[in-house]
Amino acid sequence: MKIGIIGLPQSGKKTLFKTLTQIEMLPVVKLGEAMMGMAALRDSRFDKLVDMYAPEKVAPAKITYAVLPKLEKETLREGKIFIQISDVDVVCLVVSDFHDESIYHVDGSIDPKRDITNINAELILHDLLFVEKRIEKLTHSLKKIKNKDEQRELDLMEKLKTCLEEDKPLRSLEIDDESKLLISGYPLITRKEMIVVLNTDDARSHGLKDEECKALCENLVFDMMPVSAQIESEIASLDSVDEQKEFLEELGITEPAIERFTQLCLKKLGYISFFTVGKDEVRQWLLRNGSLAPQAAGVIHSDLERGFIRAELMKFDELMQYKTEAALKVAGKQHLKGKDYVVADGDIMNILFKV
Numbered sequence: 001m002k003i004g005i006i007g008l009p010q011s012g013k014k015t016l017f018k019t020l021t022q023i024e025m026l027p028v029v030k031l032g033e034a035m036m037g038m039a040a041l042r043d044s045r046f047d048k049l050v051d052m053y054a055p056e057k058v059a060p061a062k063i064t065y066a067v068l069p070k071l072e073k074e075t076l077r078e079g080k081i082f083i084q085i086s087d088v089d090v091v092c093l094v095v096s097d098f099h100d101e102s103i104y105h106v107d108g109s110i111d112p113k114r115d116i117t118n119i120n121a122e123l124i125l126h127d128l129l130f131v132e133k134r135i136e137k138l139t140h141s142l143k144k145i146k147n148k149d150e151q152r153e154l155d156l157m158e159k160l161k162t163c164l165e166e167d168k169p170l171r172s173l174e175i176d177d178e179s180k181l182l183i184s185g186y187p188l189i190t191r192k193e194m195i196v197v198l199n200t201d202d203a204r205s206h207g208l209k210d211e212e213c214k215a216l217c218e219n220l221v222f223d224m225m226p227v228s229a230q231i232e233s234e235i236a237s238l239d240s241v242d243e244q245k246e247f248l249e250e251l252g253i254t255e256p257a258i259e260r261f262t263q264l265c266l267k268k269l270g271y272i273s274f275f276t277v278g279k280d281e282v283r284q285w286l287l288r289n290g291s292l293a294p295q296a297a298g299v300i301h302s303d304l305e306r307g308f309i310r311a312e313l314m315k316f317d318e319l320m321q322y323k324t325e326a327a328l329k330v331a332g333k334q335h336l337k338g339k340d341y342v343v344a345d346g347d348i349m350n351i352l353f354k355v
Helices: 013-021 044-053 073-078 080-086 112-144 148-165 177-183 211-219 229-237 241-251 257-269 293-300 302-306 316-322 325-330
Strands: 002-007 035-040 057-059 062-067 090-097 193-200 223-227 271-276 281-288 308-314 335-337 348-353
Touching: 002 013, 002 080, 013 035, 013 062, 013 090, 013 229, 013 257, 044 271, 044 281, 044 316, 062 257, 073 080, 090 112, 090 257, 112 148, 112 211, 148 177, 193 257, 211 223, 223 257, 229 241, 229 257, 257 271, 281 293, 293 302, 293 308, 293 348, 302 308, 302 348, 308 316, 316 325
Parallel strands: 002 062, 002 090, 057 281, 090 193, 193 223, 271 348
Antiparallel strands: 035 062, 271 281, 308 335, 308 348
């Protein structure tokens, strides 16, 4: 699972990347190459379980982040950036909305709505050019010999072209599963889920300051959230959790924006997380949303799915309420779930199996 971070020069991409991955010195790469880093999923539930069980080993879930080259005229003209974007699962666009006279903006001023519009136009143009070439090739082929599959794809491509010509990303278009399969191997960037990070001055901002910008993002089917990359970087650099909490309280913030951001990334990837706990280890696992209990068991080990009997389950909120597993059990809040149970985000599971 890979999140690709894109943006104009000086928008805060690298600061966000360093905050997420805790990589102090960014790796040296060739011009035009992506910088890669793996980061633990920020989840306060995991931290609370670690505090409760004090395990010998901890294993948070991890996501890969990649900082892609700057969206400059040269990189856009070269085209390699589009190949790199098509290789990620979710696109994160970092847009400047902070004011620092020492940092320049390529267009001379801070205007997030303009930046989002311009970058979206470049991505749409990339997809439109690909679709037009595919239409040309299919039309030429069908003149020679009729083929039902090619005709079906041509009809779909015409539909995609109409959407793109209306300046709408392809993720705004509802298509059936068969059509999704037809285009699954194509590098259509605007089909990908996208998050816009509004890199702000104010770490306390939990809403969009610009209603026009908000309306634009809703129209383009973006998720958008404000993050002060600089302040989040300062929070992450503090040595202890207590220091971080104190700093957050001074700023009037209830939780780091980075935690909400990573949870949003997980949602966009179509995953939830569940936990296994004990004195030996507290571990967080990632699972496709909507999966059944045996599939969750299979994420841990294939033998557990093959020999699945049932799952002993605790709800995170209930465990926090009753403080201990023993108290939870006395209250009748430990649950036994069978093969048809749909795993929920935050479930704490112990798999019973026999092979």
